[in-house]
Amino acid sequence: MAKKKTSEVSLEDLRWSLDPGTLAFETTEDLKPLKGIIGQKRGVDALQFGMGMDRPGYNIFVTGQPRSGRMAAVKKVLKETSQKKKVPNDLCYVNNFKNPEVPILLSQRPGLGKELRKDVHGLVNTLKTEVPRLFESPDYISRKKGIMETYEKKTRNFFTGLEKKVKEAGFALVNLQSDQQIRPELMPIVDGKPIPILELEQKVDKGRFPRKEFEEIRKKYDELRQEVDQIFLEVRGLQKEVEEKGRKIDRLMFKDLVSKQIGSFAEKYKDKSVQQYLQAMIEDMSENLHFFLTQDQQRKPGMSMFPAGDPFASYEVNLLTDNSGQKGPPVIIESYPTYRNLFGSIERIVDRSGIWRTDFSKIKAGSFIKASGGYLVFNLMDAIMEPGVWPALKRALKTKKMEIQTYDPFYLFTTSGLKPESIEMDTKVILLAEPYLYQLLHAYDHDLKEIFKVRADFETSMDKTDDTISKFAEFIRMKTEDEKLRPFDKTAVAALIEESVRMSGWQEKISTSFPQIADLIREADYWAAQDGQAKIQDKHVDKAIETRVYRSNMIEGRLQEMIDRGTLMIDVDGEVAGQVNGLAVYNLGDYMFGKPSRITASTSMGREGIINIEREADMSGNIHNKGVLVLSGYMRKKYAQNKP
Template sequence: MFEKLDHDRLRANCSLDILNFTTTEEVLPLEGLMGQDRAVQSLAFGLRIKDEGYNIYIMGLTGTGRNSYTMSIVKELAEKQLTPDDWCYVYDFEHPDQPLAISFRRGEGTVFKETMGALIETLKTELPQAFDSDEFKTLRHKVIQGFQQQSINLMARIEQVAKDNQLLFKPTGKGYVTIPLVNSQPATEAVVAGLDASAMQKITERVNKFNYDAEDIFEEIRAHETEAQERMVKLEHNTALSVLGPLIKTLQSRFGDNNTALAYFEALQSDILKHIKNFWTEEEVSPSPLAALQQGSKEPWDTKYKVNLFVDNKDTKGAPVVREPNAVYYNLMGMIEMQHNMGVLTTDFTKIKAGAIHRANGGFLILEAEDLFSNALSWKGLKRALKHRISRIENVPAASTVITGLKPAGIPLNLKVLIIGSYEIYRLLFQLEEDFKKLFKVKVDFETEMNRKEEYVYKMAAFISKHCQDKGLRHFTRDAVCEVVEYSSRLAENQQKLSTRFNDIVELLSEANVWADIAGVTVIDSAHVEKALEQKRYRSDKYEQKIHELIEEGTYLISTDGHEVGQINGLAVYNLGDYSFGRPSRITVNTFAGKSGVINIEKEAQMSGRLHNKGVHILSGYLGKMFAQKFPLTLTATLCFEQSYDGIDGDSASSTELYALLSSLADIPLDQGIAVTGSVNQKGEIQPIGGVNEKIEGFFRVAKRKGLSGKQGVLIPHTNVKNLMLDNEVVAAVAEGKFHVWSASTIEQGIELLTGVPAGTPDAAGHYPPGTVFHEVATKLHTYYADSLKDQNK
């Protein structure tokens, strides 16, 4: 038997007895997160386990606290952990295209960079001074003078050898020449040209003898020249070292426990000594425009002595927590920047930029799944880094048209990655991405609802207290808290549940505070909460009101009284994003002789979804079970959602369609004042549907506009009674007998309510008693079958 519901079953009111306070100002603010025990424990486990691959995927609906709670608990844990090292990139003097990575204790990266900068600036000042000092000049002059004196003595010996061979050894602008002497006089070209062959032979012999006799002296000159150069280099080296040495030792003492830095200091000292002249000679500036362009495209000679402070943790307290809202490849994995210099793209190790993965190294990285997985390169880069536990900076072809020649040293990774996303993304990744299973072994699933126990009702008051305290809102009275609790159950669509969509609840608290402010009161009571809900709906229900106007004026054909055969009011929910509402739709069925079965007109017009198609097919299954056990089901029925110009999907109207089909077959009219919702299975059992509150309220508002007669109402599945959290206006109308809500568990119960005629129970022979709906249906179907046999015999 169908059941008529009393008004007190249409909404679970909150009891004031469990709220032992006047306002939430007296309630201790909530600590932690309520109703998410599974998620809280899972997240705590995932954050504490250090084994490889135990990164975390956090899923749940937006507004359940997954973002705010995750951020707060991660920060709380991070504050108790050690701060990781700083990282710097420096020039590799042996391999210039492979910058070195050096780690330093927190804050020492900045010290290292500043110390290196000060070192180079000091050298630029003190080295020129050292080379310009009187001591250096004296020593340099001594080396030069000694070489010059030796050169003079050796040149005198060469001149004597030349003289002994009747030759003149003479300096010119291009070096030295040997001139033969004829009659003790230097021979001119004309004299040489006039000599006979015998005289020329003698001159050649003298020149050869001179070259042979002077060879040792020339070797001695070259040896003295080399010695002088070596002494000059050594002098410059020692002079530079007198300035550089103490500075390097200071660095070695300051960073003595860093072996990588110590090795770098040795290489640094060697390179500075090798290129010492850069510090005390100025580069010539060419007046040529082309030369100036070429010179401008070169990087400054001292760039290689700079320090790239890649990751700076000096201001980080505890482990870093980095949330990257835009996880494109370079934001996540870092990059090597390029620079336009005189029309040329250039780069160097100082332009290596850290990504979120480097800033979070040693701590926690939080990413949004949709942002991450919409960038294929980002996911590939992240999983490669997590698998190998090292991050390498590189510009990839797909993300940049510029490929650099730099290959910076990789940086070891030790971090926990948390991805916040949807159920759908998690399911797809787990099924299709093999590496995801290995890298994200912890799943944190945030609930959408919690039990409406006294404990959680009081925690809701504590949550309101905390929010009012944090945001400076007025506090809520007990009545107002009850309204919020009931709104939470409405969001959960369950009288025994509370919603964990705290974002929606927070919006209600803020809006109620505004209406209390307008009223000029110091606390928020139930009237302000109701006003907030009313105005929230008013701001969004324009489309709903337009539909009601069209129904009222007769443009949309909806009857709320009278009786019709094969016609019924179905109910659907329209979702506009921030607002959803129910609206009635006229469903009609025509039945006649034929063998086409139940024809879904929406499907024929390609306006029906898969679930709706399934629901319509179930109708044939039910008819076959109930009426075609002794003869084949022979009929044609057309089923249509009238004035439907959008697609239809879902099976929540399948019971409604079946009632209209039975009415048409039995020629028994249905009450047009009763709208129906509920899906049905082949056994005739009414199954629960979603949006039951919106559907009832939608039909109530239409009936109210057309005039409440005290006979209208909605028939719902019995299994949906627990989901009722109806608007106070609807509850009041039911209490006054102006509107009704019925529930049914079977088609038999529903058809009796809609027709006022018993459904009928078959006897042992399978026959339904006369005067019942099913008797009339069976009779009509047998007639169709008998007529089909006559047609066959013809």
């Protein structure tokens, strides 16, 4: 039988090497820093398409292996393309004075929301000072005095005729204190003294006062009592009328004062919703003028452990998003994507009665709302583990609306719930995840196809060409400049490119794991510093690679020791029938290595061999079956070579 011809790989072909002489520079200082992104044309094109596609559902799902430079590429593309869009409006929540449980949303042009909050706060502070002065002014006192004089005159006229009539009938009007109020009581005069009618009736029962005379007094009492009650009803009506006139004057003078203070607001805030809010606020203030007149009592420190509520808090503006300092649309990278951080919450406080309460000022925005009109980037694996995040994200992207609520199991204990006005959303979401997570969601969640229509898939390697080698050198230049590291000479660049080719696993490719390559650049700079060199050379790159391997290859070293001792037997010379050498690749996460393994096959005479009853009856496990099969192979080779 002819021996099969085999081909051998030469030692030179096992590893690709780069001649430093082919590089057209001496050090990386001769190069310009890299401006674009290399090796990710497919992913970058998809990112640019998704960012430019301003249609519903065209959010971006970035897939790729960890440490493939996905986040750095997304940041760079966002920086280049996001400035083309306009700055979004500011968002504010204000009190709904008619229905406080439904706060009103105001949308203002960038910077105007901050000014509105400042102007309203300044108006309230001014009124705190001016309103008490207004009610101490001579004009106000004169008006109130005129009303009171009219009231006293009419009241005097009522009582002048009544007192005369009561006196002629032998009665007197006596003021009695009852429940912190003074009420007039009609009493007959007996022996020159007013006596309550009930006390006089008791004297009649005891025979100390004539009954006939009492009955006459009682008859006159009933007639006068009815007339007195009627007069006092008219006096109370007059009193209410005076009080209403007083409140009306208070409101008129207050509104006149406020109109002078907010004269410039009409020109500055032309939005109809803002004008309606200001009118509603002024109307509510005019109905609660006692807030301004009891400030000193509110400031007094109390003994309660709970803070007292500020009555003026309902007139503040809750600035949800402030885009006054933005030059383009917001770009937010959320590194901790919990429900609260992404979608906001409604905070609560404990009032003096120990009850949880909340209001519009406790509404807080999350990253999803702050990024409205711009871009939100986060890692899906971090977010999908958080309760409620994925359903809320899908709901917001499908409806393009967001209603802030608190995801909190203890929120049921609050006595007041808010339903803020929903926010129209225009946020472009960019998710980062590994390919398997995208495939799982694509198979089991049909909403994914509707809300993430763009996939940007990032490569783990790129073609090895003269252009990519040149760009790789420019990348090294960019990193050394950004982090103020030592420059690489051409030998160091060549060594790093060779290592990058080895990392890709193909001699025709260069790895795009730029975060890992950047770590090698930093470590090579460290070893150059230890060596006292001003430039990084190939030996420093080799040292960085060797020390990185040494830190992680303890298991490989132990296996090699077992081979050297003969514990693990590997034949490397000669030929043996039914035996070959194989290579098992171990992946330890941060380090991969190959371990030689002996693979043998043996034959024997016969058919069934040893029967494993437990295996046939499905009563054994994998380990037991493997042991029996190994034993069976040994016994076949040992005892079944000449006879079955």
